[in-house]
Amino acid sequence: MSSTSDKASGLANEAIGNIKQGVGKLVGSEKLQAEGKLQEIKGEGQQALGDAKDATKKGADAASDYINKKL
Numbered sequence: 760m761s762s763t764s765d766k767a768s769g770l771a772n773e774a775i776g777n778i779k780q781g782v783g784k785l786v787g788s789e790k791l792q793a794e795g796k797l798q799e800i801k802g803e804g805q806q807a808l809g810d811a812k813d814a815t816k817k818g819a820d821a822a823s824d825y826i827n828k829k830l
């Protein structure tokens with residue numbers, strides 16, 4: 760997955776997780792609230808992965824540019 764895909768999936772999972780938590784609270788389902796929290800955390804992780812991929816790519820691009828200038 761690309762960093763953009765990871766971030767988009769992360770945002771979607773966070774949103775769905777928040778909705779599940781809200782519905783769980785409304786209907787009194789601790790199970791649904793817990794599932795929602797887990798999905799929200801999963802989304803946060805996916806976004807962090809996307810950020811890490813971006814940072815890695817930027818670092819690799821900078822290193823490549825530096826090497827190419829030295830050659």
